[in-house]
Amino acid sequence: MPPFAAETLLHDRDRRGVATDRAFRSVSVVAGFSVLALLGLILVSTTNAAWPAFSAQGLRFFTSTTWDVPKGEFGALAFAYGTLIVSVIALVLAVPVSIGISLYITEVAPPRLRKPVIYTIDLLATIPSVVYGLWGVRVFAPWIDPRYESIAGWFDSIPVLNTVFNGRPISGVSFMTAGIIVAIMITPIITSLTREVLTTVPSSLKQGAYAIGATRWEMIRGAVLPHSRGGITAAVMIGLGRAMGETIAVALVIGSSSVVSARLFNPGDAMAAVIANQFGESTGDYRAALIGLGVVLFFITFFINSLARVWITRGRRRAGIL
């Protein structure tokens, strides 16, 4: 090949160019895979540290509600129960409100109101967990404490409900208080994910519904919601993952009592909260058991989030985005 002038001119710089190009690519690949490496490290490192507790307790770790530190018995079931209860309360409160807000933003609000509403909801997510906890334990719990008694009064004669809406909170801290605070905290994430799903509904579907004479609500029920069902389910699951992992606020307002009770106004405890509250005073197997709670939490949230994210990715691909 005859040497072109330009090529000879560029020759020296070009070698360096190739090397830089390759180096840049390698660095970016390594950075991209760092997430995978990090997740692997988290899994190995925490499981390894929790192993003494897992092997000493065996299945009891998952099936026993006895958490007796002096006796060295560590059953996490009561805490898992608390985590579940708090998350369910939070979802029951947060999901309808989040869907309502998302529908309001995408279908009802005049365009100039949309951004302000979105920003305001996002501000809720900016307030740190510990500030919700402080407000929860110092302001909200004392305020709601006497009200729990009157609420229990309303359900007094209704079977089942008179057990659920009952209990003795300690100066306002209880499963219910924790559930309400967590509901406030997970509303922004569920809202923003739901909103994203709602905006992918094709306008031809909506216009079609209007064309056959549907009201806005009928259009939402007939066109928007059925089309978004999968995406909203995924958003709810991600909200569930957040609720289960919520630590500091729950640690402050749940009451730290390892009792399994169906009475929502009773104090209880949850996995993440137990770690935060007891880690400082723990040693040896006790500490390993607390790390074990973290491992269980990691597995559950990882599973829930993977399911939801795969779901969302599939939905996006179907909607033609990505």
Place this chain on the structure above:
Amino acid sequence: MAITVGDLTRPRGNARSIRDAIATGLMATSVVLVMIPLVLVLTYVIERGSALFGWRFLTSDIPTTRSSGGGMGPAVAGTLLITGTATAISVPLGVMGGIYLNEYGRNSRPAVMLRVLTDVMTGVPSIVMGLFVYTFLVLRTQSLSGMAGALALAALMLPVVIRATEEMLRLVPDDLRFGSFALGSRRATTIWRVALPAALPGIISGALLAIARAAGETAPLLFVIGITSKPNWSLSGTNTALSVQIFRNATQPFEGAQQRAWAAALTLILIAFAFTILARLLSAALTRRSGAF
């Protein structure tokens, strides 16, 4: 009776339109409902926090739990140092990771998997990051430090920065890249000199939001940084942070400790809001400029 078009498009007074009005009302109510806790939390934090808040509070040493007054100087220092270090670690790594996903990986199998994993990692509870750094670093080195806290926060910020970078790079039109290639630039030059600058405001905005969230985190720091009552601007040696101080003081029965908790909460919210507003201003500037794309 002749039916006018108005009657058809806007049924009034019948069951259907009433149901429609109720549904619309409920949607608007949910917006109002969620504003209530926001307003309440902010009012209480500002009202109770401002009693002690001020320059002296931000700079004085932390007194004993029982005494009143005093400050949170060491916690302010710790929060700034730890969050700053976490940013210095996670932002370069995250931006490079985002570059991989959008510029090299795109829709290849590993990239699709990593994208899902990155999203999943944003959902890993922050306390797990704390436990990870505790078992991985603190147990090995047998020392609590600001550096350990910074690593835990960096692990939390990393997936957020990666995804923000990727999303912003995706908005950069391929025409710009083609133009650069046509001038003979290599891939790295095209990304570094053309794609990245175009996406930069958005990336910075995403990073600022990640910082705002990280600055308020308590759970990852709780058992990896230890405690101190004198400011420690070094990454080694025990440290403290505003969030951890609020957590410790929240349930103290002493009036002084609670006052410090509220003032620390006010400080933390001001920091978080400042970064959020900065991020918003940046993305607003980006939207205004996006006509160029």
